[in-house]
Amino acid sequence: MSVTGDGGAGQTLIRIRNLSKAYVRGEQFIPVLQGLDLDVRRAEFVALMGPSGSGKSTLLNLVAGIDKPSGGSIIVGGVDIATLSEGALADWRAAHVGFIFQFYNLMPVLTAFENVELPLLLTTLSRRERKAHVAAALDMVRLTDRVDHYPNELSGGQQQRVAIARALVTDPTLIVADEPTGDLDRVTGGEVLDLLDDLHRQLGKTIVMVTHDPKAAGRAERMVHLEKGVLVPDPAPGAV
Amino acid sequence: MKAIPLSYIARNLWVRRVTTLLTAGGMALVVFVFATVLMMSEGIRATLVATGQADNMLVLRKGAGAEINSGVSRGQAAIIESLPGIATDGNGQRLVSKEPVVLNNLPKRSNGKPSNVTLRGTSPLALALRPQVRLIEGRMFRPGTSEIVTGRSIANGFIGTGLGETLRFAQRDWIVVGVFDSGRTGFDSEIWGDAEQMMAAFRRSAYSTIVFRLADQGALPALLAAIDADPRLQIDAKPEIQFYAEQSEALATFIRYLGLFLSLIFSIGAIVGAMITMFAAVAQRIGEIGTLRALGFRRTAVLIAFLAESLLLSLVGGLIGLAAAASMQSVDISTTNFQTFSELAFQFKFTARIAVQTLAFALFMGFVGGFIPAWRAARMKIVDCLREA
Ligand SMILES: Nc1ncnc2c1ncn2[C@@H]1O[C@H](COP(=O)(O)OP(=O)(O)OP(=O)(O)O)[C@@H](O)[C@H]1O
Ligand SMILES: [Mg+2]
Numbered sequence: 249m250s251v252t253g254d255g256g257a258g259q260t261l262i263r264i265r266n267l268s269k270a271y272v273r274g275e276q277f278i279p280v281l282q283g284l285d286l287d288v289r290r291a292e293f294v295a296l297m298g299p300s301g302s303g304k305s306t307l308l309n310l311v312a313g314i315d316k317p318s319g320g321s322i323i324v325g326g327v328d329i330a331t332l333s334e335g336a337l338a339d340w341r342a343a344h345v346g347f348i349f350q351f352y353n354l355m356p357v358l359t360a361f362e363n364v365e366l367p368l369l370l371t372t373l374s375r376r377e378r379k380a381h382v383a384a385a386l387d388m389v390r391l392t393d394r395v396d397h398y399p400n401e402l403s404g405g406q407q408q409r410v411a412i413a414r415a416l417v418t419d420p421t422l423i424v425a426d427e428p429t430g431d432l433d434r435v436t437g438g439e440v441l442d443l444l445d446d447l448h449r450q451l452g453k454t455i456v457m458v459t460h461d462p463k464a465a466g467r468a469e470r471m472v473h474l475e476k477g478v479l480v481p482d483p484a485p486g487a488v
Numbered sequence: 489m490k491a492i493p494l495s496y497i498a499r500n501l502w503v504r505r506v507t508t509l510l511t512a513g514g515m516a517l518v519v520f521v522f523a524t525v526l527m528m529s530e531g532i533r534a535t536l537v538a539t540g541q542a543d544n545m546l547v548l549r550k551g552a553g554a555e556i557n558s559g560v561s562r563g564q565a566a567i568i569e570s571l572p573g574i575a576t577d578g579n580g581q582r583l584v585s586k587e588p589v590v591l592n593n594l595p596k597r598s599n600g601k602p603s604n605v606t607l608r609g610t611s612p613l614a615l616a617l618r619p620q621v622r623l624i625e626g627r628m629f630r631p632g633t634s635e636i637v638t639g640r641s642i643a644n645g646f647i648g649t650g651l652g653e654t655l656r657f658a659q660r661d662w663i664v665v666g667v668f669d670s671g672r673t674g675f676d677s678e679i680w681g682d683a684e685q686m687m688a689a690f691r692r693s694a695y696s697t698i699v700f701r702l703a704d705q706g707a708l709p710a711l712l713a714a715i716d717a718d719p720r721l722q723i724d725a726k727p728e729i730q731f732y733a734e735q736s737e738a739l740a741t742f743i744r745y746l747g748l749f750l751s752l753i754f755s756i757g758a759i760v761g762a763m764i765t766m767f768a769a770v771a772q773r774i775g776e777i778g779t780l781r782a783l784g785f786r787r788t789a790v791l792i793a794f795l796a797e798s799l800l801l802s803l804v805g806g807l808i809g810l811a812a813a814a815s816m817q818s819v820d821i822s823t824t825n826f827q828t829f830s831e832l833a834f835q836f837k838f839t840a841r842i843a844v845q846t847l848a849f850a851l852f853m854g855f856v857g858g859f860i861p862a863w864r865a866a867r868m869k870i871v872d873c874l875r876e877a
Contacts, residue, residue, distance in 0.1 A: 314782050314870040335786060342784025349874070353779040357499035370490045370784045414783075 261421065261454050262288040262311060267320035269306055280306045281477045284320070290421075293448040293455045295468035302474045304458040305426055311456060312345050312424040313337050325421060342370040346415030346453075348425035348444075352407040354399040354414075360386065361395045364413045371418065385413035389443055405436030412443050416451070423447060425457040429464050441467045492785055492793040500769065501800060511765040512805035515853055518754040519809025523846040524816055525747025527836035529740040532825075535834040536736035539674035540729035543575070543705070544617060547698040550722045554735065555589040559694040564721060571714055573707025574700050577616055583701035585610050585617050588686050588694075592657050592679075594646045603831050604824065605642060607657075609683030609695075617699055621675055625651045626666030629681055634689075636681040637666035641822060641833035649679065658689035674732065677822065677833045699728065739825050739832075755853050758805070762857025766798050770865040777865050778873025791866035798858020799851055806850025813846070814838050 269281040280303040288294050296304050309315040310322055313329045321328050325344065332340060346367075347353075354363045364385050368378040386392050389409035399407050408428060415423050425444065429437030441464055447453040457468060465471050473480045501508045540546075547568055552558035560568075565586045575583045588609040593602040612628055615621055625643075629635035638649045643664075648655045655662045662681060670676050683695070702708060715721050770777070777790055813836075822833040 309871050309874075312782070314874075338781070338784050338786050341782065347779075347782050349779070351775075353775060353874075355496060355776055355779070357496060357503055362493075362495065366493075366780075367783045369493060 259290040260287050261290040261292070261325060262286070262456075263321075263323040264311070265321050265323075267307075267310065267322060268318050269303070269310060269315070270318045279477065281310075281317075284477070284479060286472065286479060288454060288456060291448070291452045291454055292470065293444070293468045294457070295465035295471045296456060296458045296474060297460070297462075297465050297471055298474035300460075303477045304474050307474065308424050308426055308456060308458050312347065312422070313341050339370075342367060342418070344421050346418065346420040346423040348408070348411055348415050348423065348428045350427040350430040352399070352404070352411045352431075354407055354410055356399050359396050359398055360391060360402065360410045360413075363399070363410055364417050367414060367418045381417050382413075385417040386410075388416065388446070389413045403436070404432055405439060408432060408436075408440050409443065412440065412447075416447055416453070419451075421454060423453050423455045425455065427458055427460065429459065429461060437461075437464065490785065490789065492780060492789050494796070497793055497797045497800060500773070501797060501804075504769065507765055507768070508801060508804065511761050512801055512808060514761045515758045515802055515805025515850055516809035516812065518751055518758045518853070519806050519846055519850050520812045521754060522747065522751040522849050523810055523813035523838075523842060524836060525743060525751065526842045526845065527813060527816065527838055528821070528834075529744040529747070530839055530842060531834040531837040532743065532823075532832065533733070533736045533740045534837050535672060535832065536674050536732040537729060538620070538672065539670075540727065540732040541618060541620070541701075542727075542729060543702045544728035545700055545702060545708075545711075545725050546728045546731045547700075547723050547725045548696070548731075550724050552724070555587075555696045556591060558589075558696045560586075560696070560698055560723060561694050564723065565695055565698055567718065567721060568698050568700070568715075568723070571711055573703050573711045575703040577613070581613070583613060583617055585614050585699045586683055586695045587614075587697045587699065588683060588690065588692050589696035590686065590690050590692075594649070594655070596645055597647055598645070600647070603646075605646060605831055606678045607686065608678050608680050609686035610680055611683055614680065617701055618670070618675065620671040620673055621668050622670075623666045624669045626664070629665055631682050632685065633682060634660055634662050634685060635665045636662045636679055637668055638664055638680075639676040639678045640667060640669045641676040641820075641831075642679055643667045645822065645831075645833070655679075658686075660689050672835065674735075674832060677831050735825065739823075751849070755849075759853050759857040762798055762801060762854060763861060765801070766794065766858045766861035767864070769797065770794060770861045773865075774868065774873050774876045777868065778870050778876075781870045781873065787866040791862045794862035794865045795855065795858050798862065799854040802850045802854025802857070803847070805853075806847045809850065810843060810846050814843075 264284060264286040267281055267284040270277055270279040296308065298304050310317050317330050322330050329337060329340060361382055364382045365378055368381055386395060389412050391406060391409050391413065394402060394406060402410065429440050432440060444455055444457065445467060448455050459465050547560060548555065548558035549560055569582060569584045577583055590607045591604045592607050594605045595602050611631060615628065623637065629637055642649050649664060651664055651667050653664050655664065712725065715723065715725055780790060816836040817838050820833060820835055822831055825832040
């Protein structure tokens with residue numbers, strides 16, 4: 249992947265400065281994030297924690313480029329994604345971000361194979377190349393025997409593994425996961441976390457994961473706590 | 489721009505196949521009306537155009553327009569008969585038929601209700617002038633008698649017109665000695681008898697129509713010039729094909745416009761149906777839309793995907809409706825041609841052009857019905873989609 253750091257200390261991949269986000273609903277003005285600063289190193293595994301409504305998903309969405317900030321900058325691999333046009337941002341996401349959702353978000357009418365292939369349709373890869381990439385990704389999540397199954401023929405854990413394969417198939421720099429184990433039991437959730445660990449350790453992916461579960465957060469290198477829209481000091485070493 | 493795969497679009501229709509089929513069925517109904525009306529219009533035109541023969545010229549009184557309004561005196565007929573450039577048969581006889589045309593009210597076999605039928609006085613030469621006419625039962629009428637022959641549609645459709653039956657009109661009994669088939673042309677809806685007998689019975693002193701065969705097309709300019717030069721000939725002479733094409737124009741056009749108008753009204757219902765179906769499809773898949781957009785598919789890709797889904801839906805409806813309409817080809821129908829005020833039998837005629845127009849109409853409904861839902865799907869913000877899922 250060609251995303252390069254800014255060359256600064258510790259190979260910073262994500263540099264967030266003075267980030268603010270507020271939602272406007274009719275008359276209502278809802279400030280969610282206020283003057284937030286955060287750096288994430290390349291190949292770092294960060295867990296984002298905090299009470300419900302503190303703005304974790306909002307922050308993750310901004311980092312992943314599916315929402316626009318009200319102020320401040322989000323520089324990812326040297327690009328301030330807050331300034332990109334909508335189309336450029338879509339292309340940027342396709343090239344650099346892998347998504348993992350709490351409820352898997354697979355297309356019910358597509359097979360496991362087709363779901364994993366979906367982001368590759370946005371690349372210039374040939375059909376044969378896509379096939380090879382999908383096979384490798386499904387192999388990584390150990391679902392090679394479920395290639396032709398539809399989501400409703402898979403368990404929750406299996407669906408999430410398909411989703412992980414979809415997130416890694418384009419070989420993105422950054423993987424964002426919003427409560428990836430939130431809908432799974434302890435054991436299957438553990439398997440999913442093992443896979444994220446693999447992505448991080450073996451493939452060197454930068455992962456930002458939102459979670460409520462301290463056990464899950466414990467798998468990350470670093471925990472970041474969000475409260476009422478601002479980061480609070482973390483007891484763990486290596487905090488902001 | 490990269491598109492959302494067609495398999496995603498088609499399978500979503502398949503997953504909702506009951507809804508899809510109901511919506512497509514509504515469209516199929518409208519498409520069926522649309523196509524059959526065009527086929528009807530086309531059938532009338534084809535029937536009347538086929539009625540004319542390439543080398544035949546048809547003469548009416550100047551400005552008459554239709555045979556029933558025309559009058560060509562015996563004197564004028566004699567002049568026309570002697571014009572240069574008229575073909576002759578094997579016996580050297582000029583191929584000219586001087587024909588009185590009268591409308592007569594006859595009761596239908598189906599319901600006893602009377603309808604206008606064209607009576608044509610002619611001579612056995614008529615068979616030479618109109619080679620598409622073949623006797624399928626009995627024989628030709630003999631000149632100088634009260635014998636008549638009836639067209640196939642008449643013999644089937646009207647009381648007293650079958651072979652061996654007797655018809656009473658103009659204070660005479662007319663015996664049917666033959667039934668003819670004219671190859672699905674307008675003559676199938678006529679009754680033919682001896683011209684002079686009919687003139688006498690109906691107390692006519694003038695013919696309605698003179699039909700003659702050109703020796704060759706090259707003779708036409710000189711012949712038209714001769715007609716123009718003679719002040720006694722206040723007549724219109726035109727190719728028979730052109731005459732019959734003009735006879736079909738008003739009725740065919742009227743039916744087509746009436747049909748298009750009705751289809752357009754009905755199509756509002758089908759479009760609303762498609763719109764409701766597509767709005768439901770969008771509402772059901774908001775989370776999927778958000779996911780696709782997050783993965784990097786553009787708004788336009790979402791718009792196109794839902795529009796394509798609606799178009800595919802309407803294509804299904806269009807094909808069902810078209811198949812049903814195509815099966816109407818074997819059905820015979822008849823109506824009154826208000827240009828001639830007489831009964832005309834014809835068939836629904838299916839053409840490639842109608843198939844294309846019909847499918848275009850179906851796709852038009854799909855486009856109009858699908859555009860607003862697709863637009864809505866494309867307009868939503870990604871985060872809102874993902875939250876609503
Ligand atoms: N589209 C929106 N419109 C209005 N308010 C919003 C919107 N999205 C989020 N919010 C508000 O912003 C705040 C933060 O929401 P967010 O989803 O980021 O919280 P969260 O930390 O992820 O919570 P949870 O743990 O429950 O997922 C909440 O008060 C929420 O109601
Ligand atoms: Mg959240």
